[in-house]
Amino acid sequence: MAENDASEEAEGGDEEFFVSSRFAPLPPIFWSFEQDAPFSTCSDCGCSLLEGNAPYLVEKAFRRVEDAPDEVVFEYALCMECCQRHREAYSEESLERLEGYFHQHVDLEARSQSLLRQDDPTVEPWLARCLFKDTPRERSQEYQICGLCVEGDLLFQGLPFCLSGEALDEIIELLSPETLGYLGDLGEKLFGLGDLTRPRVPVLL
Numbered sequence: 001m002a003e004n005d006a007s008e009e010a011e012g013g014d015e016e017f018f019v020s021s022r023f024a025p026l027p028p029i030f031w032s033f034e035q036d037a038p039f040s041t042c043s044d045c046g047c048s049l050l051e052g053n054a055p056y057l058v059e060k061a062f063r064r065v066e067d068a069p070d071e072v073v074f075e076y077a078l079c080m081e082c083c084q085r086h087r088e089a090y091s092e093e094s095l096e097r098l099e100g101y102f103h104q105h106v107d108l109e110a111r112s113q114s115l116l117r118q119d120d121p122t123v124e125p126w127l128a129r130c131l132f133k134d135t136p137r138e139r140s141q142e143y144q145i146c147g148l149c150v151e152g153d154l155l156f157q158g159l160p161f162c163l164s165g166e167a168l169d170e171i172i173e174l175l176s177p178e179t180l181g182y183l184g185d186l187g188e189k190l191f192g193l194g195d196l197t198r199p200r201v202p203v204l205l
Helices: 002-011 015-020 080-087 092-105 108-116 165-174 177-191
Strands: 022-025 055-065 068-079 142-150 153-156 161-164
Touching: 055 080, 068 080, 068 177, 092 165, 092 177, 108 153, 142 165, 161 165
Parallel strands: none
Antiparallel strands: 022 153, 055 068, 055 142, 142 153, 142 161
C-alpha cells in the first residue's frame, strides 16, 4: 500500500531518506495502550525495536465511545523484516488494486512536503484528516493510524497518516479472498481478532 513506499526506502538503508525526514519524540498516541509506553518488541517475531536504529511500523485502530476517550480496538508494531514477509503473502491482484487505489486518491510526496513546510511540529496535522477521503478524524466513528518509527522517534516522511472507516471499507473491498484470509489469520495471531470488518483488518502492510 501507500506506506510501503516509505517503508521500502527505510528498509533499504537509504541515508537520504533519513536526512530529508523530520524526527520527533514518539507521541503517546503511538505508544502501546497495554504497556502505556512505546512498543519495545515486534508484535510478531519479538525482536527488539529500541536498539540498532532500525525502523519499524506501528498501527492502531480506534473506535469512538460517547463521553469517553476513543477506544483502542487493536494495536501492533512490526519490524521491517516481518512487515515485508507478510506483505509478500498478499495476492498479486490485491497488490495491484491497492496500488491503483493509492495513486488515485493521494500524492504522498506532495502531502509530505506540504505538511513539512508547516510551522506545527506536532503529529496532529498528519493525523487530522483521512489520507484518502480527507474526512476529519473527529467525525470518524472508526479510524486507524499508521506510523514509521526509529527507536523512540516518529518519522515524518510519507507517514504518519490516518484512515477513516469509510476508506477502510473500500480497502477491504479491494482485497482478494486469499489476502483477506491471510490477514484474518494474522489478526488472530497478533491480537486474537479474526473478524475483518468489526474490528478492522490490519492494513499497515
